Amino acid sequence: MNVKTPIPKAKGFDNTLTLIKEGFDFLPKRRRELGSDMFETRLLGKKVVCIGGEDAAKVFYDNNLFKRKGAAPAPLKKSLLGKGGAHGMDGEPHKHRKRMFLSMMTPDRLEELKRIAIRQLDAKVTEWEKMDKVIFFNEVQEVLTRTGCEWAGVPLDEKEVKQRTRELAAMVDSFGGSITRFNAGKKARESQEKWLKGTIKAIRNGDLAPPANTAAYIIANHREMNGKPLDDHTAAVELNNVIRPLIATAYYLTFGAVALFEHPQVVQKVKEDKDNYSHMFAQEVRRYYPFAPAMAAKVKQDFTWHEYQFKKNMLVVLDIFGTNRHPLSWDNPDEFRPERFKDWKESPFSFIPQGGGDHHIGHRCAGEWMTVLIMRAFFKYVSDHVSYTVPKQDLSYSMSRMPTIPKSGFVITEVKKTKSSTKDLEKTSKTQTVMRS
Numbered sequence: 001m002n003v004k005t006p007i008p009k010a011k012g013f014d015n016t017l018t019l020i021k022e023g024f025d026f027l028p029k030r031r032r033e034l035g036s037d038m039f040e041t042r043l044l045g046k047k048v049v050c051i052g053g054e055d056a057a058k059v060f061y062d063n064n065l066f067k068r069k070g071a072a073p074a075p076l077k078k079s080l081l082g083k084g085g086a087h088g089m090d091g092e093p094h095k096h097r098k099r100m101f102l103s104m105m106t107p108d109r110l111e112e113l114k115r116i117a118i119r120q121l122d123a124k125v126t127e128w129e130k131m132d133k134v135i136f137f138n139e140v141q142e143v144l145t146r147t148g149c150e151w152a153g154v155p156l157d158e159k160e161v162k163q164r165t166r167e168l169a170a171m172v173d174s175f176g177g178s179i180t181r182f183n184a185g186k187k188a189r190e191s192q193e194k195w196l197k198g199t200i201k202a203i204r205n206g207d208l209a210p211p212a213n214t215a216a217y218i219i220a221n222h223r224e225m226n227g228k229p230l231d232d233h234t235a236a237v238e239l240n241n242v243i244r245p246l247i248a249t250a251y252y253l254t255f256g257a258v259a260l261f262e263h264p265q266v267v268q269k270v271k272e273d274k275d276n277y278s279h280m281f282a283q284e285v286r287r288y289y290p291f292a293p294a295m296a297a298k299v300k301q302d303f304t305w306h307e308y309q310f311k312k313n314m315l316v317v318l319d320i321f322g323t324n325r326h327p328l329s330w331d332n333p334d335e336f337r338p339e340r341f342k343d344w345k346e347s348p349f350s351f352i353p354q355g356g357g358d359h360h361i362g363h364r365c366a367g368e369w370m371t372v373l374i375m376r377a378f379f380k381y382v383s384d385h386v387s388y389t390v391p392k393q394d395l396s397y398s399m400s401r402m403p404t405i406p407k408s409g410f411v412i413t414e415v416k417k418t419k420s421s422t423k424d425l426e427k428t429s430k431t432q433t434v435m436r437s
């Protein structure tokens with residue numbers, strides 16, 4: 001890690017507007033310009049210490065040094081995250097809540113998720129065969145909404161599919177500083193929480209009986225450390241925390257589909273899947289393309305690191321995108337090269353697209369295995385089960401928009417299934433697909 005002492009300050013009194021303007025580039029650019037993986041700035045009027053790189057992630061995910069309560073910007077709770085969920089919890093209550101999420105992720109349930117996702121995708125592709133033009137990003141969001149609800153045990157009326165897809169997408173799209181997108185996300189959250197509260201209440205009063213291994217059942221019947229169930233609102237927030245982020249996978253799936261188009265030499269390798277190539281490809285998509293820019297935490301107790309005094313309650317921001325491309329961890333980090341994962345040392349801190357550290361005791365994403373599993377299955381489907389044409393379009397993406405996606409949404413035409421069965425996609429070895437994050 002490169003740290004200058006005393007740590008430098010970024011230019012400008014408050015950099016909130018610069019962050020909104022520069023997006024994913026803001027933190028890596030400052031670290032580069034200042035020649036330091038740690039620097040001070042002000043965001044939303046508050047002093048913030050920004051850090052990036054593997055060593056920084058190691059410190060950031062130390063539960064003894066950092067806490068989450070009060071760290072995330074308040075507006076995010078109204079649109080993206082909701083109030084009372086695991087993201088903002090600390091200590092034993094967080095670990096207890098995290099166990100609730102991880103109890104949904106048994107190998108069997110993950111395999112079931114894959115089966116549902118493949119079936120839903122295959123059904124959608126039947127529709128694509130009749131369409132003049134498919135906007136991959138939008139269509140996949142709907143596939144994931146259907147998949148997420150079915151897997152989680154949340155009834156989704158056919159008449160509601162478009163609305164719920166739009167709402168889930170609006171929540172994911174609501175971070176990044178645009179007032180219009182924030183308002184759309186907030187409105188979507190209000191509607192979703194009302195809907196999911198209804199689902200929780202129906203389970204609790206016996207009107208709905210999803211299988212006992214589904215997210216809806218687990219959350220409705222979860223007991224907090226004090227033995228009490230979650231209140232209806234918090235239960236709805238946590239149920240949303242299962243289905244909403246699944247739709248976020250549409251970003252990676254679209255970037256991955258574009259990568260298959262722009263690097264045609266990898267298509268055959270994904271198809272053959274020798275040495276788990278589809279896994280390496282999915283990992284490189286998550287490393288290379290921008291999605292989560294940064295995470296915030298507060299200092300739990302005073303400590304000194306690199307001669308800098310971290311004071312209790314100081315706000316610290318970890319550069320997620322920049323850590324995934326840090327030159328001390330990755331050779332030629334700005335190059336898209338799935339093979340780099342062949343001999344990767346599997347550090348939980350250098351590759352943190354969904355957070356770092358340990359899934360069980362820290363804040364690392366509870367849905368990381370779900371994400372990777374679905375990515376592998378979809379990339380294999382796209383490489384081996386369909387043919388399509390990619391017409392001329394704008395595939396560039398803005399680094400200042402958070403989240404970002406190729407401008408065209410990845411348009412494909414003349415879609416044709418090339419295989420009648422999807423059985424081969426269900427066969428991937430459980431341990432490799434499920435346990436390796």
Ligand code: HEM
Pocket residue numbers: 086087088098101241242243245246248249250252291292295353354355356362363364365366367368370371
């Ligand atoms: C594109 C896919 C996804 C991305 C990029 C993503 C990213 C993230 C990130 C960056 C965090 C925060 C880590 C931290 O606080 O340090 C997180 C946490 C979380 N994610 Fe995901 N996620 C994705 C998919 C999912 C899925 C499918 C689920 C479904 C269960 C999920 C559930 C959660 C939960 C419950 C947390 C809170 C964990 C905690 O605070 O302990 N995510 N995710």
